[in-house]
Amino acid sequence: MWAVLPGEVALAVCLVAGVRIPGAVLLGAEALVVGVLALEAYVMWPLYAARRRAGETRREAGLSAVRAVVPVAVRRLLVHEFRALHSLGLWVLRRRHRIPEGARPFAYTEPQTGIMWTFVFVSVVETVVLALVIPWPLVHAILLVVDVYGIVIILALQAACVTRPHLVEADGSLRLRYGALFDLRAPASVIASARVDRRFPGGGLVRVDEDGTLDLAVGSQTTVTVELTEPVDFVRPLGRRGSARTLRFHADDPRAVVAALVTPSLAPQLAPPLTPERTAPSSTPDPPA
Secondary structure (H helix, E strand, C coil), X not given: CCCHHHHHHHHHHHHHCCCCCCHHHHHHXXXXXXXXXXXXXXXXXXXXXXXXXXXXXXXXXXXXXXXXXXXXXXXXXXXXXXXXXXXXXXXXXXXXXXCCCCCEEECCCHHHHHHHHHHHHHHHHHHHHHHHHCCCHHHHHHHHHHHHXXXXXXXXXXXXXXXXXXXXXXXXXXXXXXXXXEEEEECHHHEEEEEEEEECCCCCCEEECCCCEEEECXXXXXXXXXXXXXXXXXXXXXXXXXXXXXXXXXXXXXXXHHHHHHCCCCCCCCCCCCCHHHHCCCCCCCCCC
């Protein structure tokens, strides 16, 4: 499937560009596409039928069949791409993605904004240069489509980060996000302390130490550290699962994030309010109640 579909796209680009393609080639390409789709249907139908017999709805059975056939990393990348393009539309409309009532959003894109715009500028220059240098219409058309789509994806990645900020919700819970790639929720009941703490961890976007410390770095830096009373689970960008007891992440205004976390909850019955005193262990702990 992943070998045939790009070929189909390239063939469509050739037709749009006015390239004359023999009828036999077109017929063979379409037959190959139909054959691959038929093979996918042949493989997925028994899985779908088995889930239907197990009592699942059509939608649930279809999703189960897709999960069984398509690798989780591929599914997550595709979903991320669609969500990023959706975020680009939200960005144009100056809207943000699903911020509950009473939640306080906190941006985290400042360290990467300059880099993203540099990527966009370089991609535009590359597109123009290749359009002037490459003399072959077919190659020019294919590279033009690839370059323009690459520019759109870079903008969509930045838009996803802008429209999906970190959140401190009305009940004091924390939601950490990085665009459509990462989403972690920490209930207010497990947040023990929060402090401004600038660090420059190595590694990629999501890094977990052996002691359960999660680094969600933007521009290779984190500015807030949150200690938890118990681990919380999360899903990595490509589908692997993990857990963390200490959260280190970047926020453009880390002091505001910490202030929002140590402010008494609007729903105190759900969790005891987090106060500055809770950021350090007591020297004389009280006996158990």
